[in-house]
Amino acid sequence: MTFDQLGLNEPLLQAIADMGFVTPSEIQEKAIPTLLEEDRDMVALAQTGTGKTAAFGFPLLQKIDASSKTTQGLIIAPTRELCLQITNEMKLYAKHVKGLRVVAVYGGANIQEQAREISKGAQIVVATPGRMQDMMRRGMVNITKLSYCVLDEADEMLNMGFYEDITTILADTPEDKLTWLFSATMPREVARIAKEFMVSPLEITVGSKNEGAKNVSHEFYVVHTRDRYQALKRLADANPAIFSVIFCRTKRDTQKVAELLIEDGYNAAALHGDLSQNQRDLVMKSFRGRQIQMLVATDVAARGIDVDDITHVINYQLPDEIETYTHRSGRTGRAGKTGTSMVIVTKSEMRKIKQLEKILGKKFEQKTIPDGKEITQVQLFHLANKINNTEVNHDIDSYLPAIEEVLEDLSKEELIKKVFSVEFTRFFNYYKKAKDLNQNAVAAFKEESGDTTRYFINVGRKDDFDWMKLKDFLKEKTGLGQDGIYRVDCKDSFSFFNTDTEHKEKVIALFEDFSLDGRRVSVEETQGGGGRDRKRGGGDRRRNDRRGGGDRRSSFKGGGDRGRRRNDDDRRGGGDRRRNSDDRSSEGGRRRNDSDRSSYRGSEGGEGRRRSSSEDRKPTRAERGGPRSPRRSSDSTPNSPFSGKRRRRS
Known part of the structure; x- marks a missing residue:
């Protein structure tokens, strides 16, 4: 017709x-x-x-x-x-x-x-x-x-x-x-x-009542609460051509996530009710012009956005209402094109996925967070396709003789290696020691169910270990394999790790009389089992920074859950008290919306508690993740390997 x-x-x-x-x-x-x-x-x-x-x-x-x-x-x-x-x-x-x-x-x-x-x-x-x-x-x-x-x-x-x-x-x-x-x-x-x-x-x-858009596929990623922001970055890195709207539940979360993304080198901006009308207009103009690839928005501010070719909608936090999720996912997959709606959830929110599937009549596919190897491969092929599809600008012709002279000693193979090593090195260096977020999520679930044991071991960075080397050492010693050792946390002179509780007696027995380079290595179960990092018994009772003397501040004010287990990355005793840079943002403790009206909502574990007024301040750089990495340049390692120049936020 x-x-x-x-x-x-x-x-x-x-x-x-x-x-x-x-x-x-x-x-x-x-x-x-x-x-x-x-x-x-x-x-x-x-x-x-x-x-x-x-x-x-x-x-x-x-x-x-x-x-x-x-x-x-x-x-x-x-x-x-x-x-x-x-x-x-x-x-x-x-x-x-x-x-x-x-x-x-x-x-x-x-x-x-x-x-x-x-x-x-x-x-x-x-x-x-x-x-x-x-x-x-x-x-x-x-x-x-x-x-x-x-x-x-x-x-x-x-x-x-x-x-x-x-x-x-x-x-x-x-x-x-x-x-x-x-x-x-x-x-x-x-x-x-x-x-x-x-x-x-x-x-x-048209379609069914309350039905989601037909051209939108739905994916969800299960993470540990504190890994939510890291998961967001990896999803962005694994989709180099991303043009997305990221939804948060509150204005404060929206602003904070946008600021972190900008600081990490992504083309991002915030859109929420606290912005002036002029600021909102500037942000939307930049987004429509694709100067912004990742628009972080509240549901209210995003309503009425009609921008073509949005590739992804990312639910950084699930909304309170089923209908709101429908509107979020409807921002992509328009005019016959396909789109993807991604949901980042914790184990305690899994029931919401089931309810969404039932009400929307859509299947949500569970996927794992991409690791560094996957991301590096995707980025390299993206660069190769970008180079292949680039239209030659013949204004460069006058510069070619000088360039060819500089590169005349390089073969085609060497030239390709050098060109792609620029991109490869950035991502490889950034992710080579990055933690396995999927294992972190599994560990968190096991902790909740009481099926895991956490151990103290008296070796650390001073013994030439990092978390990967220590994990390899423990795998070889215990014979538990790749997934048998998880949540390895390497400190200066001591470390922590987890195994399933069924292996506890075996692990303790293996280290009863063990020496490494003439030094006795001891392993003990931490006090409180899987959730807390404090050694059992007398002697060295190292406390984390939230207890005892010293700096009593939360490792991330405004982002953590004050009533939750202490973060394993809090520094104990003396030494370096900064948070691990891989845990830039902890997204627990979100204030619940007062208008809860649906059975879809309810308890969200650590994410449902109200924070005290003392946590309303903006977190300091040290609390967000240690010293700031150098600004992006040709000879420095960026905070994030995301390709593209830093842009000033509108």
């Missing part, structure tokens, strides 16, 4: 041709003829990005009397961004309709100027609920002769707390108006609006 078969008039078909539209989407094909032929209320359910604006926009424009300056149509949208987006699209649709004006009404702009624009004659007003209600109270807009009212993204508006605003607006509109409600999902609040303010509405559904 084509647009000229839907019953649209010539001015609208001409605008459609100008925009290059050829075939209507499913929601447009179902809604447009119905709205043109029948004067009745309608509820249309379709995913974000399926063309809902055109589905109600074209029928509305065709039914409006452009010769009258009376406001006849009102479109209500949840956010300023969506309000402006709808307004711009409606103006494009109406560019061949003589005399028709569309005016946007939203917060953050001069209300008097908006009122003047309406007074000049605006047949269609596109408004956010709060600003529209404000203008109604001040008598700046007259909607007594309204013929059509459109509620776009109704579920989002209600989820944002606009129920009373919407009901107040609808109560002041004529009873004989037609109401068209467009939504991605159908929660109880949307059904309630339909029941109270609509008359026998026709329901059109």
Whole structure:
């Protein structure tokens, strides 16, 4: 079917041709003829990005009397961004309709100027609920002769707390108006609006109710709570062409994650409610221009974002509501393209994945966090393809003789090795001693179930060990294999490691009378079993920094869970008290949203507790992960191997 078969008039078909539209989407094909032929209320359910604006926009424009300056149509949208987006699209649709004006009404702009624009004659007003209600109270807009009212993204508006605003607006509109409600999902609040303010509405559904976008695949990665940020970085590194929105639950988490990504060399920015409108506009302009590859956003701030070709949506933290996850994942996989929704979860959140699968009717594939070898390989092939696909700029020709002279002694093989060694060395050096985040997650699960034992061993870095060498040494000594030894934590003069509890007697017995280079090596179970790093018995009771004397601050204020087990990376006794740089961010202890209303929510283990006011400060560099690595340059090792230059955050 084509647009000229839907019953649209010539001015609208001409605008459609100008925009290059050829075939209507499913929601447009179902809604447009119905709205043109029948004067009745309608509820249309379709995913974000399926063309809902055109589905109600074209029928509305065709039914409006452009010769009258009376406001006849009102479109209500949840956010300023969506309000402006709808307004711009409606103006494009109406560019061949003589005399028709569309005016946007939203917060953050001069209300008097908006009122003047309406007074000049605006047949269609596109408004956010709060600003529209404000203008109604001040008598700046007259909607007594309204013929059509459109509620776009109704579920989002209600989820944002606009129920009373919407009901107040609808109560002041004529009873004989037609109401068209467009939504991605159908929660109880949307059904309630339909029941109270609509008359026998026709329901059109594209796909299934509350169904996720069809072109989006869903993946989840199980990590230890403190490894959440490291997992995010590895997912970004494993997808060099990533163009993504990363969702956090709070403004503070959003800002902090964005700052860490920027500091680590990623092209990232934050989008949340504490930014001024000018800052938000600059961020979105940079994101649309792909100067920003990773936009870290809250759910409220991200609503209304309509950016093409988003490759990934990353759920840094799962939302409270099922419907919110649907909207998040709907930011990718638009216009027939494929997209990926990634979820970073802890073991305690696994039940939420099961609930999402059941309600959305989608299978979530569990994947492991990529390791350094995988990431290095992906980055090298990405570079090879980038070089192969680069169009030659012949302005370089005049420089080639001098370049060839410098490289004349190199063979083709040597030249390739040198070119790719630049990229290879960055990633190899960064990840060669990086911890196995997947093993950390397994260890955390075993700790929770009591199936693991943690040991103290009196060797460390001063004995020429790092965590990898120590793990290899312990594997060889105990014969437990690659996965038998985990959570190896190497300090200056001592270390810790874990095994399954069933191997405890064997491990203790092996080290009862063992010497290394003439030095007696002892292994003891730590006090508290798998969770705490404190040696049993008398003698050397090394305490971590959170207890005893010395610096009593948390290893990461604002990021850790004060009621959780002490972090194994806290330094004990004397020596270096800095946190390991591999644990840059600990994401436990998030403040729960007060609007918990769903069985999908509930206890999230360490992530559900409220932090004290003393943790509201911004963490110092030392608390985030030790001294800052050198800035990216040709002869320095970056904080992160992510390819691309540092950009100043908008």
